[in-house]
Amino acid sequence: MPQNRIIPSLLLRGGRLVKGEGFRDHRDAGAPPSTARAHNAQGADELVVLDIDANREARAPDLEIFRAIASEIQIPLTVGGGVRDVATARQAMDAGADKIMVTTTALDRPELITELAELFGRQAVVLGVDVLLNDDAGTLFDHRTGKTAGTGDWLGWMRDGIRRGAGEIRLMAVDREGARSGLALDLHARARTSVNVPIILEGGAGTLDHLTQAMAAGADSLALGTMLVFSDNNLVKLKRVLAQAGHPMRP
Amino acid sequence: MNVTIVDYGAGNLRSVANAFYLAGADPVLASNPDEVAGSERIVLPGVGAAGPAMLALRQSGMAEALNIARMRGTPIMGICLGMQMMAERLEEYGSHTGLGWIPGHAGPIEDNTNLPCRVPHTGWSEISTTPAADGLIGRGARDRFVYFCHSNCLITDEEVVAATVECGGPIVAAICHETLFAVQFHPEKSQLGGERVLQGFLDWKP
Numbered sequence: 001m002p003q004n005r006i007i008p009s010l011l012l013r014g015g016r017l018v019k020g021e022g023f024r025d026h027r028d029a030g031a032p033p034s035t036a037r038a039h040n041a042q043g044a045d046e047l048v049v050l051d052i053d054a055n056r057e058a059r060a061p062d063l064e065i066f067r068a069i070a071s072e073i074q075i076p077l078t079v080g081g082g083v084r085d086v087a088t089a090r091q092a093m094d095a096g097a098d099k100i101m102v103t104t105t106a107l108d109r110p111e112l113i114t115e116l117a118e119l120f121g122r123q124a125v126v127l128g129v130d131v132l133l134n135d136d137a138g139t140l141f142d143h144r145t146g147k148t149a150g151t152g153d154w155l156g157w158m159r160d161g162i163r164r165g166a167g168e169i170r171l172m173a174v175d176r177e178g179a180r181s182g183l184a185l186d187l188h189a190r191a192r193t194s195v196n197v198p199i200i201l202e203g204g205a206g207t208l209d210h211l212t213q214a215m216a217a218g219a220d221s222l223a224l225g226t227m228l229v230f231s232d233n234n235l236v237k238l239k240r241v242l243a244q245a246g247h248p249m250r251p
Numbered sequence: 252m253n254v255t256i257v258d259y260g261a262g263n264l265r266s267v268a269n270a271f272y273l274a275g276a277d278p279v280l281a282s283n284p285d286e287v288a289g290s291e292r293i294v295l296p297g298v299g300a301a302g303p304a305m306l307a308l309r310q311s312g313m314a315e316a317l318n319i320a321r322m323r324g325t326p327i328m329g330i331c332l333g334m335q336m337m338a339e340r341l342e343e344y345g346s347h348t349g350l351g352w353i354p355g356h357a358g359p360i361e362d363n364t365n366l367p368c369r370v371p372h373t374g375w376s377e378i379s380t381t382p383a384a385d386g387l388i389g390r391g392a393r394d395r396f397v398y399f400c401h402s403n404c405l406i407t408d409e410e411v412v413a414a415t416v417e418c419g420g421p422i423v424a425a426i427c428h429e430t431l432f433a434v435q436f437h438p439e440k441s442q443l444g445g446e447r448v449l450q451g452f453l454d455w456k457p
Contacts, residue, residue: 074440
């Protein structure tokens with residue numbers, strides 16, 4: 001069975017890594033290739049890199065940086081941001097990506113999910129689902145408008161995306177992003193019982209306890225941004241603590 | 252040693268080439284069938300869906316070149332879909348004829364296991380090897396955990412199986428047959444354990 005995963009989540013803006021809070025207020029977080037190299041050396045299980053401006057600026061993602069990152073690591077690389085067609089996805093794969101993540105571009109044109117799955121296989125298609133937890137049910141969020149996407153039914157969209165060919169979900173609790181207030185475990189539980197593909201939970205991790213609690217609650221794959229960037233935590237330490245707490249982590 | 256990596260259009264060849272370079276080989280990407288003819292070692296990588304990949308392999312003439320190389324006894328390594336393409340048939344968005352080098356077919360994981368398991372099988376899983384994997388797959392703790400990312404699995408004869416992995420039941424993680432060695436996981440994405448697998452293939456004398 002797959003071991004639990006800790007996945008650094010890197011945001012790209014203007015050739016640098018940044019990290020924000022609630023999808024805003026981005027601060028500089030280092031140079032992409034050297035950060036990727038450090039995560040690789042410290043035992044990251046995968047890497048996610050998103051070009052966060054590509055979509056807003058209606059351009060293709062920064063392939064050169066994807067290429068530079070890919071050449072530094074021997075772990076899987078998921079890239080996203082502005083992938084709106086198969087041609088762009090193919091360029092990203094050629095640049096060294098193993099998986100393509102689509103979020104708002106899939107909302108705009110859901111057929112994109114199927115097109116990617118038919119060419120690369122569904123294991124290479126990650127659907128990003130951004131959820132605002134303003135009420136108990138949670139609503140699907142569009143970061144470009146800062147508003148609810150469609151009817152806001154994130155569970156329905158997630159199921160639809162999987163039917164269309166998504167092989168993995170990156171579930172983001174938008175209002176927890178960068179807040180270090182704990183991961184959205186209820187949100188994850190609802191997602192997990194509704195679908196059978198792997199789910200990566202992101203948003204809100206701030207302490208080692210948050211991670212052990214999340215894994216104890218069944219969230220086996222966690223993406224970390226702020227916690228790795230602006231704290232003295234490193235992956236070796238995190239993974240040791242998780243392994244000692246009895247969670248299956250690769251040696 | 253020269254390693255020829257077959258380029259059939261879909262898939263992440265750069266990572267495979269880079270990993271072979273780090274394992275001490277001289278990787279060469281080949282999209283022309285003629286480039287396969289004289290190679291010492293051939294690698295058939297695989298990220299992609301079965302249908303487009305098999306079609307590209309045949310239309311480019313690469314399938315025929317690979318058949319000839321195999322009959323000549325050139326060691327060939329398959330990775331992920333590259334392993335499944337060695338089978339007789341592949342089921343993914345329709346049914347597709349494979350290279351037919353090993354018995355059996357590739358089909359959905361959930362149709363071939365009994366216990367609940369999240370599909371695609373994604374992440375670092377521990378493999379169990381048979382004696383057929385000796386020298387090809389390392390024995391250390393870190394060598395045992397390798398990265399998988401697949402929806403389909405290979406169903407084949409027990410005598411060709413070199414390693415298995417638990418995913419709601421045992422599924423094939425590696426095969427070894429004549430001059431063919433193939434793995435379901437991604438050695439190019441499996442850090443040191445993966446590097447050892449690539450070196451094992453480079454040193455292999457089938």
